[in-house]
Amino acid sequence: MIDVVIAGGGPVGLYLAALLLQEGVEVRVLEQRVRRKNHSRAIGIHPPALAVLDQVGVGGAMVRAGVPIRSGTAISRGATVGSMSFATVSDRFPFVLSLPQSTTESLLEQRVHELDGSALRRGARVTHVADDGGAVTVAVAAPEVEGGGSRITARLLVAADGARSQLRSLLGIHVLSKSYPDHYVMGDFAADGDHSQEAVLYLETGGIVESFPLPGDLRRWVVRMGSPAPNVDAAELSQLVHQRTGVRPDPATNSMLSAFSPKSTMARRLVAGRAVLIGDAAHEISPIGGQGMNLGWLDAAELAPIICASLAGTAVGRRLQEYDAGRRKAALLARRQAEVNMSLGRPLAPAFLGFRNLAMGAVAAVPSANRLVARRFTMQ
Incomplete structure (x- = not known):
């Protein structure tokens, strides 16, 4: 036994x-x-998880192999809505690790x-x-x-x-x-040089687009869809990203493509x-x-x-x-x-999107509120 x-x-x-x-x-x-x-x-590996992973001696190797994301920015219609720093979320791991x-x-x-x-x-x-x-x-x-x-x-x-x-x-x-009434397509592409080690959320009328850095000079792009889209290819995902954000990932560099519909x-x-x-x-x-x-x-x-x-x-x-x-x-x-x-990533009419962006910008501008949101986001 x-x-x-x-x-x-x-x-x-x-x-x-x-x-x-x-x-x-x-x-x-x-x-x-x-x-x-x-x-x-x-x-994404959050600070509390990195702390417990370090108990088995792999935390340091993971940090060396990954990309520490130290901040995030929300953008809408080409303008910055607000930014969030992870500098205060942990003394040992003040970032979200992308690995x-x-x-x-x-x-x-x-x-x-x-x-x-x-x-x-x-x-x-x-x-x-x-x-x-x-x-x-x-x-x-x-x-x-x-x-x-x-x-x-x-x-x-x-x-x-x-x-x-x-x-x-x-x-x-x-x-x-x-x-949930949410569906997404995600893919990994060569990075374009912008926002090198920063997470970026594009809050657009058609739905959110998320972008995260990955090791190897790659970026993960996640696009909210209106319905399940299991057959979207790299070129179509690149076009969707471009339509909403103005950024066009190179389809030829795609190394991962996946569609999912979240549930709990x-x-x-x-x-x-x-x-x-x-x-x-x-x-x-x-x-x-x-x-x-x-x-x-x-x-x-x-x-x-x-x-x-x-x-x-x-x-x-x-x-x-x-x-x-x-x-x-x-x-x-x-x-x-x-x-x-x-819910923050669902499509909104322009007027409602503008109101939500103003509210998010106001919260981001208050340091104590910004720190609280960062802690909640990183599972503190």
Whole structure:
């Protein structure tokens, strides 16, 4: 019997594994993907997450590999509406770090391998869970291996297998879902030289356009659409950006293209017997504002000491109840912030857009209000 099985080898599962391995816990991470996706995906890492990532020795490497975004500017109809500095949000990390998720996962996986070269098992999918009150046994399918399949028994099980969590279903945990009238297309292109390390929000009548720097002299462009647009290509996205902002990213330099329609999913409970949900398996948050992955790391940072205490023989029932309530509350706060972010990006008639821009500019001009908004945006 091993100590902990973690289902899901994404950024949250890998981080939890590193935390536990550092404490001498025997861990197996089961990841159904045979190889990591080379896709930028989630890019924003907030100061509280950087602080907990530093606990496993990867914070510095991430900062060196990424782009620190130290300020943001809102622009509308060619004029600056307001600016926001992140200088006061953290003493150690006064910025939002922009780093492709593929690099984030690579650094975390390297750390896990340093701690235990056999901890991560790829091509492994949990197909059944049995909890007898004293241990959890999972059936594992390994289709990449001829005749592959096994059973693993552990003292505890953690579900970190994402928003479509199969393990959550196997545990019989129901979710509350919420959809939104928002749709987006995003792509990564070569940077044009303007706003080099700054986030820029273009607040236009047709809807928001967001732009963020990425390592490698790239920029992420996110355009709000009026309806789902899964077939938009790089040239069409470039044209949409140009129509609303006057900036025309070069389609030939596009390295990632994706369309998405945000929703939120909240598990009704995070603890089921000897199993616990974390990350997107526990709470899916709209990616607008970049909170979801960060929220998962904060889940793991809070859960790891509880796991260690349980393995040492300490009764942790009350702490698990507090974890359940506290992390669901944190997820609700993150959802509300994401909903505010999405509402600010919806199309408005020119008169209403002008009024909103005046209000935003007035808030941005008050230093105390500016600092408060910056702290809320960075999950403080």
